[in-house]
Amino acid sequence: MTATAEVEPAAEPRGEYMLELDDVGKSYGNVHALRGVNIRVRQGEVTCVLGDNGAGKSTLIKIIAGLHQHTDGVMRVEGKETKFNSPREAQARGIATVYQDLALAPLMSVWRNFFLGNEIRKGVALDVAEMKRIAGEELEKMGIVIPDMDRPVGSLSGGQRQVIAIARAVYFGAKVVILDEPTAALGVKQSGVVLKYIVKMRDAGLGVIFITHNPHHAYLVGSHFVILKLGRVVLDAHRDELTLDQLTGEMAGGQELAELSHELRAVDPGKTVEGHEVRHGSVGSPTVDSGSGEDAGSDDEKA
Amino acid sequence: MSTAPTATSGDDRVVTRSALNTFLSMPAVGAFIGAIVIAALFFAVAPAFRNIANIGTILYVCSTIGIMAIFVALLMIGGEFDLSTGVAVTFSGLAAAHLAWYFSLNVWVGVVLALVLSLSVGAFNGWLFNTTGLPSFLVTLGSFFVLQGINLAVTRIVTGGVSSNRINDLDGYESAQAVFASEFNIGSVNIKITVVYWFLLTALLSFLLLRTRYGNWILATGGDSAAARAVGVPVKATKLALFMGTGFAAWLVGMHNLFEFNTVQSGQGIGNEFIYIIAAVIGGCLLTGGYGSIVGAAVGALIYGMTRLGISYAGWDVDWLRTFLGVMLIGAVLVNMYVKKRADAR
Numbered sequence: 001m002t003a004t005a006e007v008e009p010a011a012e013p014r015g016e017y018m019l020e021l022d023d024v025g026k027s028y029g030n031v032h033a034l035r036g037v038n039i040r041v042r043q044g045e046v047t048c049v050l051g052d053n054g055a056g057k058s059t060l061i062k063i064i065a066g067l068h069q070h071t072d073g074v075m076r077v078e079g080k081e082t083k084f085n086s087p088r089e090a091q092a093r094g095i096a097t098v099y100q101d102l103a104l105a106p107l108m109s110v111w112r113n114f115f116l117g118n119e120i121r122k123g124v125a126l127d128v129a130e131m132k133r134i135a136g137e138e139l140e141k142m143g144i145v146i147p148d149m150d151r152p153v154g155s156l157s158g159g160q161r162q163v164i165a166i167a168r169a170v171y172f173g174a175k176v177v178i179l180d181e182p183t184a185a186l187g188v189k190q191s192g193v194v195l196k197y198i199v200k201m202r203d204a205g206l207g208v209i210f211i212t213h214n215p216h217h218a219y220l221v222g223s224h225f226v227i228l229k230l231g232r233v234v235l236d237a238h239r240d241e242l243t244l245d246q247l248t249g250e251m252a253g254g255q256e257l258a259e260l261s262h263e264l265r266a267v268d269p270g271k272t273v274e275g276h277e278v279r280h281g282s283v284g285s286p287t288v289d290s291g292s293g294e295d296a297g298s299d300d301e302k303a
Numbered sequence: 304m305s306t307a308p309t310a311t312s313g314d315d316r317v318v319t320r321s322a323l324n325t326f327l328s329m330p331a332v333g334a335f336i337g338a339i340v341i342a343a344l345f346f347a348v349a350p351a352f353r354n355i356a357n358i359g360t361i362l363y364v365c366s367t368i369g370i371m372a373i374f375v376a377l378l379m380i381g382g383e384f385d386l387s388t389g390v391a392v393t394f395s396g397l398a399a400a401h402l403a404w405y406f407s408l409n410v411w412v413g414v415v416l417a418l419v420l421s422l423s424v425g426a427f428n429g430w431l432f433n434t435t436g437l438p439s440f441l442v443t444l445g446s447f448f449v450l451q452g453i454n455l456a457v458t459r460i461v462t463g464g465v466s467s468n469r470i471n472d473l474d475g476y477e478s479a480q481a482v483f484a485s486e487f488n489i490g491s492v493n494i495k496i497t498v499v500y501w502f503l504l505t506a507l508l509s510f511l512l513l514r515t516r517y518g519n520w521i522l523a524t525g526g527d528s529a530a531a532r533a534v535g536v537p538v539k540a541t542k543l544a545l546f547m548g549t550g551f552a553a554w555l556v557g558m559h560n561l562f563e564f565n566t567v568q569s570g571q572g573i574g575n576e577f578i579y580i581i582a583a584v585i586g587g588c589l590l591t592g593g594y595g596s597i598v599g600a601a602v603g604a605l606i607y608g609m610t611r612l613g614i615s616y617a618g619w620d621v622d623w624l625r626t627f628l629g630v631m632l633i634g635a636v637l638v639n640m641y642v643k644k645r646a647d648a649r
């Protein structure tokens with residue numbers, strides 16, 4: 001990764017916890033998506049939450065953002081016990097969120113999406129010119145230029161949409177900014193910009209919660225790492241206690257990574273096969289039990 | 304892809320739109336084209352259509368449909384349907400008439416009570432929709448039948464027949480008629496007050512949708528309600544208000560009908576809900592919500608009015624009206640789709 005963020009050692013924890021989760025759990029009916037999660041978010045720190053697909057990361061942030069309510073445990077915001085009933089309440093308490101799956105209204109224009117819920121007004125009327133100007137400036141700062149702020153967001157690329165959602169959270173973020181896999185859809189340059197923004201937000205004294213699959217990105221900016229697995233916290237460590245390799249290892253579940261690299265070694269990425277017609281259904285599924293690897297390729301026909 | 308040079312730095316693949324393209328990408332463009340075609344058609348075939356004095360009559364027909372259509376359009380842009388609007392108009396008129404007559408009240412008391420009831424019907428639709436999560440199509444289909452039954456049954460109980468008793472000898476009738484059913488002349492053109500309301504409300508709702516915070520919330524709620532809620536838009540309150548908006552419109556038109564004709568038929572209004580929806584769709588509203596135009600819906604109502612009177616002015620059988628409307632609906636939707644695609648792709 002060529003992210004250009006300058007990484008300084010984590011700042012000294014300043015003062016109180018912005019956000020504390022004590023033994024928080026969440027069930028969707030009979031699915032326990034989160035169990036006994038303890039997390040502390042300080043101002044001026046970047047807390048990274050890592051974990052496999054379905055580990056419960058999005059569930060965790062949706063609780064903090066007011067989209068879901070936790071079913072067990074206690075959440076405290078600035079020391080006060082809290083259960084948000086709506087995202088609006090969370091926002092009023094200074095928590096801004098970029099969601100992985102809930103981004104923007106596709107048929108609405110860029111500036112309308114950017115200011116949705118935080119519209120600037122002149123009397124009763126919207127101050128359209130001002131909103132277009134600010135939205136344009138903020139997006140430009142993040143490295144994307146959209147000359148026509150009236151374009152529907154649906155006509156932009158996935159990455160551009162993600163940048164709009166991030167720029168919006170950064171612009172309106174008050175105390176805690178949550179980013180759910182913000183770099184997943186982005187190119188190298190935009191990922192770098194987002195990481196820089198994360199550092200800037202930290203330096204401005206915000207608490208940042210950064211959710212990602214990518215340990216490299218996490219290690220570039222994180223002060224604190226939390227790994228979730230099947231809804232539980234399996235690792236909660238400060239940056240000083242961990243190297244990137246350890247983080248990567250822990251994330252992939254140590255053991256499992258070793259197994260995976262063993263299996264994949266047999267695949268032989270240098271091998272090429274002459275192109276030919278492949279009949280429907282003739283690509284077999286990879287078998288992962290044997291180490292021999294002969295059947296891991298895709299060219300064995302089961303006619 | 305266009306290769307014209309551009310003034311913007313950074314991304315030179317995007318050229319600023321021309322004014323024509325901006326016009327063509329507006330939701331109402333199909334309706335505007337349709338209105339011109341219809342006007343030209345009847346101008347050619349129906350001599351009475353060319354008579355300037357008939358403008359008032361045409362606009363009057365448009366206005367009672369149009370007042371409803373613009374509120375229905377706003378609701379559709381917010382992502383929901385209301386099938387109870389047709390009978391809700393009758394319900395409101397009957398409510399005012401029965402209450403005022405039965406209790407010998409000043410008609411204004413009946414008018415205010417009818418407003419409360421109409422807003423309550425809207426609020427009930429919205430509440431039921433919000434709490435059950437059922438599609439609004441279903442919820443309001445239910446209230447459509449409930450109201451229809453109430454209209455017939457209560458009228459039978461109060462008057463023993465199918466129309467409300469005349470209320471023109473009650474106190475306040477004159478002033479209420481002046482507010483809801485008066486008319487004036489501009490030259491040889493006779494203008495009903497509903498036309499004024501229609502224009503004013505079209506301007507007001509258009510401003511509300513495009514230039515206020517609440518309008519932004521309506522667009523977002525209809526476009527993607529989960530995303531809207533996630534950024535803090537009060538989605539449920541927004542939808543509730545939209546349903547109450549159609550309730551208000553039903554009241555206004557219901558009051559006009561009452562004070563124009565002095566009595567209301569209990570079976571009236573059925574089927575009009577689709578005409579309102581058709582006007583909104585011709586005007587560019589998407590059935591899926593999040594997109595549409597208030598001015599477009601008003602033009603949709605204009606198309607309806609011109610067609611309805613144009614057919615009879617031309618001496619054709621009025622039975623063909625609905626066939627005509629159906630064809631126009633599909634035509635306008637196709638034009639909207641085609642033009643929008645062209646304008647977006649450019």
Ligand SMILES: Nc1ncnc2c1ncn2[C@@H]1O[C@H](COP(=O)(O)OP(=O)(O)OP(=O)(O)O)[C@@H](O)[C@H]1O
Nearest residue numbers: 028031033051052053054055056057058059060100
């Ligand atoms: N609304 C829901 N109803 C029922 N189960 C749900 C719901 N949302 C999430 N889950 C379940 O909760 C678990 C955690 O999901 P979550 O979306 O939090 O995972 P994640 O860590 O964000 O995964 P990813 O990395 O793929 O985004 C999953 O098993 C998922 O199936």
Ligand SMILES: [Mg+2]
Nearest residue numbers: 057058059100
């Ligand atoms: Mg997720």
